[in-house]
Amino acid sequence: MPRGGLQSRAEQLSTLLRLAHVRFTSDAVGRLLETLEDELANRPFDSDEASLVRVTRRDYDEARKLPADLVAEVARAGTVARPAWEKARRDEKFSLFEPYLVKNVELNRRIADAIGYEDRPYDALLNRSEPGLKTAELEAIFAELKRAIVPLVADIARHADAVDDRVLYRGFDPDLQVSYALETVKRLGYDLERGRQDISTHPFSTAFGPGDVRITTRVSRDFFNECLFGSIHESGHAMYNQGMGQNIDRTPLWGGASPGVHESQSRLWENLVGRSFPFWRHFYPSLRSVFQEPLRGVDEEGFYRAVNRSYPSFIRVEADEVTYNMHVLLRFELENEMLEGALKVKDLPEAWDARFKSYLGLTVPNDREGALQDIHWSYVSFGIFPGYTIGNLIGAQLMEKIRVELPDLNAQIERGEFAALLSWLRKNVHRHGRKFTPNELMERATGKPLTAKPWIAYVQKKFGALYGLNEARKAAP
């Protein structure tokens, strides 16, 4: 958007969101809901009709608590803070963004107060994005993750030489990368009759309905991972949206169950499938025929190891599977502390850098690679970051169950067959849209609420093998 469009865009968004809010929260909608609740009292919990009313009631009750002025102010604040964040980032100067973040923290606090909460203000915000989840539960999950990850990161650091990823930097023709990525996501099941792929600075997926779900990707000649794994990631989001039924199109049930559940679909395809050995058993021969020069002398196992190299780094979106959740933990803690007033916004960079050193052992060189790296805080949204970790956990938890129901999944992937996997996801996750909360969905799909155990077991096993940690432990005195 040209700079001159900023103010108008802020006003337009603010007007639209205010109007939508005012109409949705009218007494008339409340009366309609009451009538429907009476009429549909005997419908099964998971029927379209009962779910439509239940989910709309949840949205309605929450929206009724937010004054229209606050909704409009949040929309406006988010739009004007964004270019300030961009400039602060460009200039590596947190102080330029500080007043906007102060405002946004205050707005988040006002949202939390308006919605109300029993224990922690963050509960109110978290419930908006991950309905049914409590801050305390999340803290327990992160504590469990920290106990598992911190020693694993240290173990890997001691065996860093075990994995060599230099092949990824040998130079890959960008056009060929983009077409290879598109062919790959088609094979996984992304339907191009109802989608398309374009190039953008930051990859994303967007949906206008089940018949039009698009992805973007980016490509770097000098680093292989961006294009292929970015495309698989976005196609995971897109297949989720393509799998939502026509029966819920244009209803409040359409859309992802939560950012966390959405992320589970992208991360499952990107990591649990795309970074698995069976996947590369299948795809590596065709990859090598397309990129003969850079892949010279590298076999499928070497390539599989390269794309899985784990090492502490500064940027969340480039982090490997093991360290990724520590980036999220950091943000979750800092958001909470700012919201509760325990951390002043002006002290954020210092707190960020100290925490980063403690969790990942690195010294943050500047605010651009530190507290200014993510766009999220510029558009007011607190309570979104945990979804990235929740997505990783849900992905592993689903996959544990899938492997029970599709015992030959590895063999299918080796043959390049993804239909059974996609069908399972469609049946157990995609088609439901927003019908169930994340925990309801997990209970139905796996028999358990959200848990970190499958993900911890997965990374310990996978990276233990990649870095020879188990052998090392065995060999240790």
Next chain:
Amino acid sequence: MPRGGLQSRAEQLSTLLRLAHVRFTSDAVGRLLETLEDELANRPFDSDEASLVRVTRRDYDEARKLPADLVAEVARAGTVARPAWEKARRDEKFSLFEPYLVKNVELNRRIADAIGYEDRPYDALLNRSEPGLKTAELEAIFAELKRAIVPLVADIARHADAVDDRVLYRGFDPDLQVSYALETVKRLGYDLERGRQDISTHPFSTAFGPGDVRITTRVSRDFFNECLFGSIHESGHAMYNQGMGQNIDRTPLWGGASPGVHESQSRLWENLVGRSFPFWRHFYPSLRSVFQEPLRGVDEEGFYRAVNRSYPSFIRVEADEVTYNMHVLLRFELENEMLEGALKVKDLPEAWDARFKSYLGLTVPNDREGALQDIHWSYVSFGIFPGYTIGNLIGAQLMEKIRVELPDLNAQIERGEFAALLSWLRKNVHRHGRKFTPNELMERATGKPLTAKPWIAYVQKKFGALYGLNEARKAAP
């Protein structure tokens, strides 16, 4: 848009347009208008307040005549007809589009009947796009144009050798063309703080408010005109939108006075400026330094002559200044005849080809280059085509007046100075937005209603000189 998105898009547009229509045409809006009409009865005609109420009243009274079901049906029909038109065009088979056009003619007829008219059903449609203009007036203007153009085209054909445009096909680096075009439109006055340029298959301009007005362009290595003149054309539209005041932003007065007035701004910059000799006196040296190889041995006069070559051709959007209006006349006549039932849709290709032969002397090779060439009929809009000719006429009529008020305009253009010209257009056209009808605007700016005379004088003089027609006449026995 992916094919799968079509049905949803049709339903979404249909819903949005229906809701907007229902809200706008409510009795409450009528009461507000009545109150304001009383309160503002003494405000001057051209004040923002009086104009706002007057123009909204016109929109309201027209919209009240259209049933919401018809509005929704038109939106849906337009969306589903488009891919049918695309396929028919690809297959060069009019019959594939025929049933959709039958439907669209019927919808146009229903619109005309709902709005009402005194003389001709086309009056009702024309009044929606070019308020205040009558079909009969337009017929008189086209008759005058035909009398002037047909013999001019014949004269030019007899002297075709006088202009050689082969230089345009010598091969121009596409990236350099795009950046040269962008530099050029910046020089004309297109403000990139409030705009941007992108590439698209068909060039267009779009505006989200005065602070965000964008253009797209396309580029061909093998034909110079597309990129530069396309960019100038779109920047003419964009400068119009950028020149609308903040005082009318987000009001019903924002937007072009009519498609015809909008087109006058694009065509004025593209042709009356961009295809003038003073323009090339200024720009040719820099153009030659960028494209040394293809421009070798061609001087500024030769290049000026090349970009002005006139010859009958099949495609409206590629037609030169002289023949362009004959393409519009053809469509205007055929629309009218279909609407009045004098021409059956199934006979359209035959009528098109016969009329084309008679006006431009060419035999249409297929429906793709004939009756299927324009997108407009696929989205229901009849009464839009005349705007293209009206735009040419308004451009010349404004320019006649501008030359009186800026007597040294040619010298300014030769120096690459466009600020006085742009200021004049801002003051007399742009800032008013929708405040005045096309004729009101022309009366205020030039002292006369719309007339074809300045345009006819302009092309006769310019092309007479280019093709040596006056000398030829003098030399004739």
